[in-house]
Amino acid sequence: xxxxxxxxxxxxxxxxxxxxxxxxxxxxxxxxxxxxxxxxxxxxxxxxxxxxxxxxxxxxxxxxxxxxxxxxxxxxxxxxxxxxxxxxxxxxxxxxxxxxxxxxxxxxxxxxxxxxxxxxxxxxxxxxxxxxxxxxxxxxxxxxxxxxxxxxxxxxxxxxxxxxxxxxxxxxxxxxxxxxxxxxxxxxxxxxxxxxxxxxxxxxxxxxxxxxxxxxxxxxxxxxxxxxxxxxxxxxxxxxxxxxxxxx
Amino acid sequence: xxxxxxxxxxxxxxxxxxxxxxxxxxxxxxxxxxxxxxxxxxxxxxxxxxxxxxxxxxxxxxxxxxxxxxxxxxxxxxxxxxxxxxxxxxxxxxxxxxxxxxxxxxxxxxxxxxxxxxxxxxxxxxxxxxxxxxxxxxxxxxxxxxxxxxxxxxxxxxxxxxxxxxxxxxxxxxxxxxxxxxxxxxxxxxxxxxxxxxxxxxxxxxxxxxxxxxxxxxxxxxxxxxxxxxxxxxxxxxxxxxxxxxxxxxxxxxxxxxxx
Numbered sequence: 001x002x003x004x005x006x007x008x009x010x011x012x013x014x015x016x017x018x019x020x021x022x023x024x025x026x027x028x029x030x031x032x033x034x035x036x037x038x039x040x041x042x043x044x045x046x047x048x049x050x051x052x053x054x055x056x057x058x059x060x061x062x063x064x065x066x067x068x069x070x071x072x073x074x075x076x077x078x079x080x081x082x083x084x085x086x087x088x089x090x091x092x093x094x095x096x097x098x099x100x101x102x103x104x105x106x107x108x109x110x111x112x113x114x115x116x117x118x119x120x121x122x123x124x125x126x127x128x129x130x131x132x133x134x135x136x137x138x139x140x141x142x143x144x145x146x147x148x149x150x151x152x153x154x155x156x157x158x159x160x161x162x163x164x165x166x167x168x169x170x171x172x173x174x175x176x177x178x179x180x181x182x183x184x185x186x187x188x189x190x191x192x193x194x195x196x197x198x199x200x201x202x203x204x205x206x207x208x209x210x211x212x213x214x215x216x217x218x219x220x221x222x223x224x225x226x227x228x229x230x231x232x233x234x235x236x237x238x239x240x241x242x243x244x245x246x247x248x
Numbered sequence: 249x250x251x252x253x254x255x256x257x258x259x260x261x262x263x264x265x266x267x268x269x270x271x272x273x274x275x276x277x278x279x280x281x282x283x284x285x286x287x288x289x290x291x292x293x294x295x296x297x298x299x300x301x302x303x304x305x306x307x308x309x310x311x312x313x314x315x316x317x318x319x320x321x322x323x324x325x326x327x328x329x330x331x332x333x334x335x336x337x338x339x340x341x342x343x344x345x346x347x348x349x350x351x352x353x354x355x356x357x358x359x360x361x362x363x364x365x366x367x368x369x370x371x372x373x374x375x376x377x378x379x380x381x382x383x384x385x386x387x388x389x390x391x392x393x394x395x396x397x398x399x400x401x402x403x404x405x406x407x408x409x410x411x412x413x414x415x416x417x418x419x420x421x422x423x424x425x426x427x428x429x430x431x432x433x434x435x436x437x438x439x440x441x442x443x444x445x446x447x448x449x450x451x452x453x454x455x456x457x458x459x460x461x462x463x464x465x466x467x468x469x470x471x472x473x474x475x476x477x478x479x480x481x482x483x484x485x486x487x488x489x490x491x492x493x494x495x496x497x498x499x500x501x502x503x504x505x506x507x508x
Binding site: 048049050051071072073075076077084087088090091092093097098099101102103105106109158162 | 454455456457459460461462463464465466467468470474475477478479481482
């Protein structure tokens with residue numbers, strides 16, 4: 001589904017990703033862990049096409065397409081969902097309006113019929129219920145006045161509504177208390193744990209991985225994947241720390 | 249306000265950012281042409297207007313000059329609401345002088361839009377002369393090209409006008425380099441138990457919000473429209489008439505769509 005080869009990315013003058021290779025197949029959940037400054041967020045933004053994140057070398061193929069050749073909104077329509085570490089406020093635009101425009105823009109790009117107002121609201125209610133987010137929250141402006149936990153849950157509702165093929169979730173667990181972590185983790189499992197979908201979880205900590213069990217764990221350090229293992233690698237990291245595990 | 253015997257110049261405080269050259273197209277008599285809106289005590293009056301040079305409703309030539317001068321008197325406990333869009337003319341100005349009775353309210357929601365070398369402005373002077381009157385003014389300016397949007401808002405609160413509550417909010421959104429927006433809030437307060445707020449910001453499109461929208465599949469043209477619509481919507485939040493609100497929003501968005 002996703003094949004990253006020799007990816008180099010610069011932000012400003014600084015090269016952050018220095019030849020990253022990664023392959024994710026349908027039905028798999030991958031976790032990427034790594035110390036601060038390793039390039040975890042840069043990887044998610046490079047995949048999402050954020051302006052200012054310049055890919056200088058390498059290739060990314062997604063669902064058989066050259067991902068780097070697509071505009072950010074085309075990547076979303078192709079089935080890529082980027083979960084933001086810091087979800088952005090959009091004043092004056094309600095979640096309902098935002099998501100309906102997004103869902104229908106994606107459908108249009110794929111040559112599908114738009115959802116009617118009724119169809120959309122039904123879908124939104126289902127997904128909000130799954131994440132235990134009150135529908136009233138969806139009538140409010142996008143992320144405006146939301147707590148950290150509410151923003152992350154709202155992101156997962158977005159993911160549920162947009163139904164991507166691949167979700168790249170950048171520190172979705174940050175800012176969540178234990179109960180919210182469970183709700184968000186269950187949401188990821190319900191929405192994305194499917195044979196035709198895949199997840200790339202970027203995280204600092206093991207705790208989300210207790211709910212969303214990864215098939216593979218990669219350690220990212222200094223812009224490259226330096227070690228790959230199974231779910232036990234995350235446990236080992238938690239007890240021994242990055243330095244010890246990376247040397248081993 | 250201005251001496252009708254001569255044209256205003258940029259040295260006049262109230263005309264500081266105006267396109268005074270374009271004024272020469274007007275007859276000097278026009279400057280004395282004040283229209284009165286008198287609201288009787290306890291009554292409510294509402295007017296909505298669109299100044300446009302696009303489509304069938306055109307009321308000013310795209311190279312023309314438009315001057316509206318209103319003199320509003322609101323009796324005790326009365327309420328006057330004005331909502332408008334200025335989206336036409338080379339230079340268009342809506343000037344409003346308001347005198348508020350005891351417990352009266354003045355509401356203004358205005359939007360200026362324009363590109364090329366146009367200048368569009370709201371100029372208000374609100375006099376709180378009696379206790380407990382309130383006023384609320386929300387102006388949004390969206391400009392591109394070499395377009396300019398201005399808001400000059402003066403509030404006078406006399407010594408006896410205790411419990412006055414006056415608010416002004418101006419925000420300018422510049423879509424292109426070269427466009428400009430000017431805000432001149434001016435508060436003269438001689439009473440001590442009053443609440444007066446004013447805020448003015450000028451900025452560009454929030455690119456992070458646009459990227460966030462793109463990451464969810466919304467193309468750049470659509471995200472720009474949604475953000476601008478949200479931005480100007482502030483001015484009509486307090487317009488309690490859906491049909492009129494739609495009419496004003498549509499007029500503004502039509503103007504934008506010609507540009508976006």
